[in-house]
Amino acid sequence: MAIADRAPLLTIDGVSLRARLARAERSRKLKALGLILPLFLFVLITFLIPLGRMGYKSVVNEETFGRLDHTNQALSEWDGQSVPDEAAFAALAADLKAAQEQRQAGEIAKRINYEYAGAISKFKSITRTVSKMETGPYKEVFLEADKVWGDPRLWRTIRNASGHYTSYYWLSSIDLRHGAEGLESVPPDQAVFVDVYGRTFWIAGVVTVLTLILGFPVAYLLATQPAHRANLLMIFVMLPFWTSLLVRTTAWFVLLRSEGPLNDLAEMIVNQRFEMIFTRFGTIVAMTHIQLPFTLLPIYSVMKNIPPSHVRAARSLGAGPFHAFWKVYFPQTVPGIAAGCLLTFILCLGYYITPALVGGPRDQMVSYYVAYYMNNIINFGQAAALGAILLIITMVLYWAYNKLVGIDKMKLG
Amino acid sequence: MKPFNFRIDSKAELGSYKKVRHVEARANETFRRSSKVSAYREGVGLKRMSTSGSAFVNFIDVQKSYDGETLVVKDLNLPIRRGEFLTLLGPSGSGKTTTLMMLAGFEVPTHGRIELDGREINNVAPHKRNIGMVFQNYALFPHMTVEENLAFPLAVRKLSKADIDRKIENALAMVQLSQMRKRRPAQLSGGQQQRVALARALVFDPKLVLMDEPLGALDKQLREHMQLEIKHIHQSLGVTVVYVTHDQGEALTMSDRVAVFNDGAIQQLASPADLYEHPQNSFVAQFIGENNRLSGIVTELNGSHCRVKVGDAGEIRALPVGISNVGAKTTLSLRPERVRINPGDGACANQFEARVEELIYLGDHTRARVQVLGHANFVIKVPNSEGVPDLEPGSTIRIGWRAEDCRALDAF
Numbered sequence: 001m002a003i004a005d006r007a008p009l010l011t012i013d014g015v016s017l018r019a020r021l022a023r024a025e026r027s028r029k030l031k032a033l034g035l036i037l038p039l040f041l042f043v044l045i046t047f048l049i050p051l052g053r054m055g056y057k058s059v060v061n062e063e064t065f066g067r068l069d070h071t072n073q074a075l076s077e078w079d080g081q082s083v084p085d086e087a088a089f090a091a092l093a094a095d096l097k098a099a100q101e102q103r104q105a106g107e108i109a110k111r112i113n114y115e116y117a118g119a120i121s122k123f124k125s126i127t128r129t130v131s132k133m134e135t136g137p138y139k140e141v142f143l144e145a146d147k148v149w150g151d152p153r154l155w156r157t158i159r160n161a162s163g164h165y166t167s168y169y170w171l172s173s174i175d176l177r178h179g180a181e182g183l184e185s186v187p188p189d190q191a192v193f194v195d196v197y198g199r200t201f202w203i204a205g206v207v208t209v210l211t212l213i214l215g216f217p218v219a220y221l222l223a224t225q226p227a228h229r230a231n232l233l234m235i236f237v238m239l240p241f242w243t244s245l246l247v248r249t250t251a252w253f254v255l256l257r258s259e260g261p262l263n264d265l266a267e268m269i270v271n272q273r274f275e276m277i278f279t280r281f282g283t284i285v286a287m288t289h290i291q292l293p294f295t296l297l298p299i300y301s302v303m304k305n306i307p308p309s310h311v312r313a314a315r316s317l318g319a320g321p322f323h324a325f326w327k328v329y330f331p332q333t334v335p336g337i338a339a340g341c342l343l344t345f346i347l348c349l350g351y352y353i354t355p356a357l358v359g360g361p362r363d364q365m366v367s368y369y370v371a372y373y374m375n376n377i378i379n380f381g382q383a384a385a386l387g388a389i390l391l392i393i394t395m396v397l398y399w400a401y402n403k404l405v406g407i408d409k410m411k412l413g
Numbered sequence: 414m415k416p417f418n419f420r421i422d423s424k425a426e427l428g429s430y431k432k433v434r435h436v437e438a439r440a441n442e443t444f445r446r447s448s449k450v451s452a453y454r455e456g457v458g459l460k461r462m463s464t465s466g467s468a469f470v471n472f473i474d475v476q477k478s479y480d481g482e483t484l485v486v487k488d489l490n491l492p493i494r495r496g497e498f499l500t501l502l503g504p505s506g507s508g509k510t511t512t513l514m515m516l517a518g519f520e521v522p523t524h525g526r527i528e529l530d531g532r533e534i535n536n537v538a539p540h541k542r543n544i545g546m547v548f549q550n551y552a553l554f555p556h557m558t559v560e561e562n563l564a565f566p567l568a569v570r571k572l573s574k575a576d577i578d579r580k581i582e583n584a585l586a587m588v589q590l591s592q593m594r595k596r597r598p599a600q601l602s603g604g605q606q607q608r609v610a611l612a613r614a615l616v617f618d619p620k621l622v623l624m625d626e627p628l629g630a631l632d633k634q635l636r637e638h639m640q641l642e643i644k645h646i647h648q649s650l651g652v653t654v655v656y657v658t659h660d661q662g663e664a665l666t667m668s669d670r671v672a673v674f675n676d677g678a679i680q681q682l683a684s685p686a687d688l689y690e691h692p693q694n695s696f697v698a699q700f701i702g703e704n705n706r707l708s709g710i711v712t713e714l715n716g717s718h719c720r721v722k723v724g725d726a727g728e729i730r731a732l733p734v735g736i737s738n739v740g741a742k743t744t745l746s747l748r749p750e751r752v753r754i755n756p757g758d759g760a761c762a763n764q765f766e767a768r769v770e771e772l773i774y775l776g777d778h779t780r781a782r783v784q785v786l787g788h789a790n791f792v793i794k795v796p797n798s799e800g801v802p803d804l805e806p807g808s809t810i811r812i813g814w815r816a817e818d819c820r821a822l823d824a825f
Contacts, residue, residue, distance in 0.1 A: 312519055313552035315539040317566035318617065324540070327565070331556045 051391075058169050058384035061161055063111035067104055068095050068162035075159040081180065083150045089138040092158065093130040096123075100131050114379060115157045115168060115177070122146050153180070169385035193369070193386070197393070200365040203284060203355070204348035208295070208341050210288045215296035215340070216333075223303035241293040249354045252286040253277065256358060283359035287351060294347060295340035302336030338405050346394055366390050468492035468528070469653050470516065470621065475525035477511050485511045487677040489525070493655060494669075498647050500656045502664040503674030504700075512674070513623055513657050518542050529621065540569075545614035545622040545652075549629055551606045553598035559585070559609050560594040566617040584612040587646065604635045611643065615650065624656045628663065640666050661701050665689070673697050694735055695822040698746035705752075705791050707745040711821065714739050719821055721745055726786040730762040730816040735823035742824035749780070749794040751818040754802060754810055761813030767791070769804050779804070785812065 009017040074091035078084050099105040109123030126145050130138065142149040160166060160178060168177070175191040176183050185191065218237065222230050240248055255262050256276040263273045276282050306329060314324035352367035366386055373383035470493035477486040486508040493499050501509035514520040515527060518539030526533050534542055554562055560581055567577040585591045588608035598606055607627060614622050624643075628636045644667045647654050658664055664671045665685040673680045673688065673696070681688060681697045692698035699706065709723040711733075719733040721743055729745060736743050756764060767785035781793045781804055793812065795804065804810065 307550065307552065309548045309550060309552040310554060312517075312539070313546065313548055313613075314554075314565070315519075316517055316542075316544060316546040316623075317613065318540050318543070318569040319565070320538075320540055323569065328554050332554075 054384040055388055057380050058388050059165050059167070060381070061111065061163060061166050062381065063107040064161045065164050067099050067108055068092075068158065070095050071158060072162035075155065075162070078155070078159070080156055080159075081152055083143075083152065084155050086137055086139045088155070089142050089149075090136050093133070093136070093138045093142075096127045096130055100127050111161050112154075112157055114172075114382070115161070116154050118148075119154065119157075122148050156180075166381075169381040170389070172382065173385040173389050196364070196366055196369060197389070199363070200349055200390070201393075203280070203287070203351075203363070203365060204345050206284055207287045207291055207348050208345045210284070211291050211295035211344050212337065212341055214288070215292055216299060216337070219296050219300040219303055219336075222300050223306075224308075237293055237296060240289065245290060246353060248290055249286055249357050252282065252289070252354075253357050256282045256285070277358055278360040278363075280359065280363045283355045283363045286354050286358050287348060290354065291344045291348060295344045298339040298343065299333060299336040302333050302339075306332050334405075338401070342398070342401060346398075349390060349394060469495035469497075469530060470655070471526075471528040472512070472516075473526045473528065475512075475515065475522045475527060477508070477515060477520065478523045484523075484677055486515075486522075489679065491672060491679060491682070493653065496651050496653055498644070498654045498656065498667060498669045500658060500664040500668040500671045501674055502658055502661060502671050502700075504659060507674040508677040509657050509659075509672075509674040510625060513625055513655060516655060517544055517546055517623055543617075543619050543621075545617070545619035547610050547614045547622070547624040547627040549626045551598070551610040551627075551630075553606055553609055553613070555598050557597070558594065559590065559596050559598070559601070562598070562609060563613050563616050566613065570617060580616055584616040587615075588612045588642075603631055604639065607631060607639060608642075611646070615646070615652070619652065621653045621655070624654065626658055627656075628658075628660075636663070637666075643667065665701070673700060675700070691734075692746060692820065692822065695744040695746060695824070698744075698820065698822060703749050703792065703794075705745075705747040705749060705788075707747070707786065707788060707791075708824065709743055709745060711736050711739050711741050711743055718816060721821055724787045727765065729786075729819060731819040731821040732817050734820045736821050743821045744824055746820045746822055747814060747818060749792045752793045752812050752814050754793070754795065754804075754812055756811070756813035762816040763819065764811060764813035766809055767812045768809050769806050772804055772806055783810070783812065 011017055011020050070091035071088065074088040075084060078088060096105055096108070099108055105123065105127045109120045109127075112123060113120040122145075126142060126149070129141060129145055133141065148154060156178065160168065171177055171183070172186070173193050174197075175186050175194045177186050178184075218233075222233055222237070225233065254260055257263070258273055258275065258277065260277075262276065267273055276285075310328050310332070311324050314328040315321070319327065349365075350367055351365055352371060355363050355365050356368055356371075370383045370386050373379045373386065470491075472489045472491040475486060475489040475491075476484055478484050489508075489512060491512075501512055503509045511520060515522050516529075518534070518537065522535060527535055529542065529544075554565070557565070563581045563584060564577050567580055572580070581594070582591065585594060588611055590605060590608055590612070593601065593605065593609075598609065601609065607630075610627065614624075627643075628639050631639060640663055643654075647667075656664075656667065665688070668685055670682060670684055671688055672682045675696050680700075681693045683691070683693075688697060688701050692701060695706070698704050707721075707723050707729065709721040709729065711719055712722045712728065713720040714733055714736065717732065719731055719736065720728045721731055722728050723745070731745055753761060765785050767783040769781055769783050770789060771782040773780040773782075776797070778797055779795045781795055782789075783791050783793060785791045802810075
């Protein structure tokens, strides 16, 4: 250091050593960057940007922002409890007229309808009415057309939807809404999502535990068998892994049907048919089957690396077979168990096709509702909020897992 | 094949290991005085046991086959004395590890009986045999600290917490690792892990300790240090040790007796000195130490002497060991350090002209490869001391050896 402080070191041809080193390193760094760039771009384009878009969609008033500006301004002074004044009605009429000319009035009606059931038809008829009118007063016309226009809740909904951002989708995803006095729970007949999340985590948890109970002994068998037999067994384990998810789910559909082979067998033996398809039972059985390799393989790979001499040493030190297994072998498999279970649990949270095909209406998981809002309702905001909440809960669980177990202890292979 | 030992050094009549053993004896003396081991000995209440007496471990007609077609261990009869350090030495696949595993209880003999302290243990589970074992790669439990590793056999035996603590302390002091109690195996060097494994195998005071190539993973210097350390611990505790290795230097350094295994059978069971000085067959002669081999046919056999015709070149007088009749093929075994250069007339029964082919300087001695009796790979060890003639490659010298030093063994 002392030398470097006095004068920079030079290479033989007189250039500063530091500059030379930086130049020599630069090409290496560029090469390294070049190697990761394709994947980085891929992840950016296909994962990070859509994730950001999804988050944005879940908080923005896409259908109404910029189309209810007059109304928004007119309602800015409104107390939120009474029927608004003529100015507000006139502003809404003007906004609807403008929207009708751009053929966007239906969008507004749809957006308000999310929060105020039945609003879509009222909006359509009043839009038709006001389009024909040249001047006001509008308030009487509105109230004459339908007394719903005198409901402060409808006007609150309009005010909330006219801004740029909304918390509606997020609140609705956890069964909450803006009421007259701040946040309130939605009526019980509309509250579904908390139940759906609970169900999603419950099914994922049960499937994870089942795959562990079923997979652990198989992994142990595979890890302790001689290579040729282990390879054969491995093919049986991997076979479902190599088959398409949809094909496997369809196979379960066929097996579990009331006229399916399992029920035929049951009828022969106990003279009774069981309801297995479209039940929670069917969902869990099919998911457990599909997830089994994901839990098993990390455990297997960890077990494969535990030298057999460890158990032998424990035996020679005086431990019985079970004691040796439990105190010496099992603790060493924990990183594999953690990895396998975390993998299965997180994959289970996102299950869609299997519950949709073999589960009943009460067995659908969050992904089903995401798809439902995307494909059937075309309500991207709700779908995005549901997905984002699932992502956040998963990340919190991952964080908790990392705190408790330590992610560096996890071994995938 | 490795040369006998780096320590081989002189023309001395006795094998150089004797010298080594002499040095060791002195080292043992000082070591025994050291408080650590004696404290351990008192702590565990062990007394030095007699090495004589009836067999402590006994293999009786033991055979082992894994596939029902070939025998890995053939008709093994091996009595092991109480307090003895016995080494099973042999090349890989010779059955030595299988023998050890049968004794530990991890393999079941296909035929025969194994007795421990007069009791048949064929059907005793490994954890009920009370045998300490040190494994090749130590088999320390990676998820436990040193302390927990050592506590494992004691906790299984339901000792009180105070007893466990005291025994751990004594055992760690014995291997000089007292300050490592809280470390995990991964935080220890190879040598330290080895010591922990040793302490763990001894901490519950087994009467018998098995070691399966415990020093194989260590570097040469550490290995030699640990050889002496294990030997000293054995001597001070008086436990019976059965040690498996393929390193003959290790076997000779440490053992009271060595069983040389080959092809599933014991080739010779003897003390290290006996093995080196009096190999009973050409496998042992070749496996233990360095050895000049000359093939020939017996032409004369009378009691303690015989003559063997080697090629067309000449006849050698030798000591008959593994031959039965005139006309039989034999392999003559002659240690390189027993060959004398320019022997006086009548000093050696065998004297021949030899041509020096190659000289390799090795510090304390020089290896001379000479051509004699048509053999080009005949090796002589010439000590680098005064009065030894300088040799030149290509020159012709006169060499000789005594008939007693040249053993006529079975044809190899």
